[in-house]
Amino acid sequence: MIDRIAWATLAVADQDDMRRFFVDVLGFSVVTDAEMWDGARWLEVAPAGAQTTLVLSKASDFDRDPDSQYPIGLHASDLQALADAAKAHGCETTEPVTESWGSYVRLTDPEGRQLLVRG
Secondary structure (H helix, E strand, O other), rough: OOOOOEEEEEEOOOHHHOOOOHHHHHOOEEEEEEEEOEEEEEEEEOOOOOOOEEEEEEEEHHHHOOOOOOOOEEEEEOOHHHHHHHHOOOOOEOOOEEEEEEEEEEOOOOOOOOOEEEE
8 A cells, every 4th residue: 555655746947946946945955866868857855854755857858837836835843944044045935924724934936936835
C-alpha cells in the first residue's frame, strides 16, 4: 500500500532561478540534480527532514505551461520569521494573516506564482 506522497511537480520556465528561490530564500536543500536525458534535468528539492520532495520540472521539457498557477501548500512554524527572511531576499511577501481556518503568508516566486505557506 502507498504510505506517503513521494513528490509533487512544479512546472517552471527557469530551473536555475527556481532552485535559487527554493534553496536560498526558502531554505530547501537539493535532493537530486541530475540529467534525465540530453538537455533535460531532474531537479528535486525539499525542506529539512521532509519526506515529500518538490520537483522543479522545466516546463518546455514536458510540453507544460509554466505560466499556469499550480497550487502548492507549504508549512512554516514561524510565519513572521519566514516573511522577514523572504523579504530580506527581495521576495514579494505578505505579512502573516490569520483567518478562521488558520494563519498564512503568501510568497511570490521568481516566475510570478503565489505560494501559500500556512503556520
